[in-house]
Amino acid sequence: MRIAVATTDGMVISKHFGKTPEFCIIDIDDISWTWKIIERRANLPVCREDEHDDKAFEKSIDIVADCETVFVSKLGPYARIALERRGKQVLEIFGFIDETLEKYIAYLKKRRPKHRDVMTEHPCFSDGSYGRRGRLHLPVCRNCNIQCRFCVRAQNFTEQRPGVSGGILLAGEMGEMFFWVFF
Numbered sequence: 570m571r572i573a574v575a576t577t578d579g580m581v582i583s584k585h586f587g588k589t590p591e592f593c594i595i596d597i598d599d600i601s602w603t604w605k606i607i608e609r610r611a612n613l614p615v616c617r618e619d620e621h622d623d624k625a626f627e628k629s630i631d632i633v634a635d636c637e638t639v640f641v642s643k644l645g646p647y648a649r650i651a652l653e654r655r656g657k658q659v660l661e662i663f664g665f666i667d668e669t670l671e672k673y674i675a676y677l678k679k680r681r682p683k684h685r686d687v688m689t690e691h692p693c694f695s696d697g698s699y700g701r702r703g704r705l706h707l708p709v710c711r712n713c714n715i716q717c718r719f720c721v722r723a724q725n726f727t728e729q730r731p732g733v734s735g736g737i738l739l740a741g742e743m744g745e746m747f748f749w750v751f752f
């Protein structure tokens with residue numbers, strides 16, 4: 570992930586988007602969550618006494634074109650709309666770059682979906698769900714076509730383990746079974 574920061578010294582997010590003399594370009598590794606400054610890009614300030622130079626403004630937008638996020642201390646509505654239309658996330662914040670990046674990385678970590686271990690969560694294999702969750706295997710045909718290694722494909726009313734069925738339900742009995750299982 571690449572971030573552009575409006576700055577004058579490479580240490581503080583300190584400039585208005587239209588007045589910054591340079592953008593500090595930062596790359597964040599989304600696996601190790603480390604970051605580094607990869608370059609500093611010179612910018613021609615576009616705001617001069619309440620007027621904008623449209624050609625210079627487009628060049629400023631192009632300077633941050635490869636960045637996903639832009640950190641600035643201040644931003645006008647015209648610049649915000651132009652950046653957001655190009656898919657950029659814009660954050661108005663004033664402060665030290667390193668502190669802001671650590672907070673931003675913590676935010677990104679929370680947003681990332683966590684990897685789920687299906688085997689430890691699955692009721693058949695999870696120690697924590699034994700005796701707490703009910704389970705109903707419901708084949709939809711009379712003969713099994715899966716051929717599991719542990720399955721003996723037998724019927725037995727007393728034995729309760731995977732692969733042993735308590736019986737075969739008729740079509741009318743399935744609706745009643747679902748009612749009691751789910752409600």
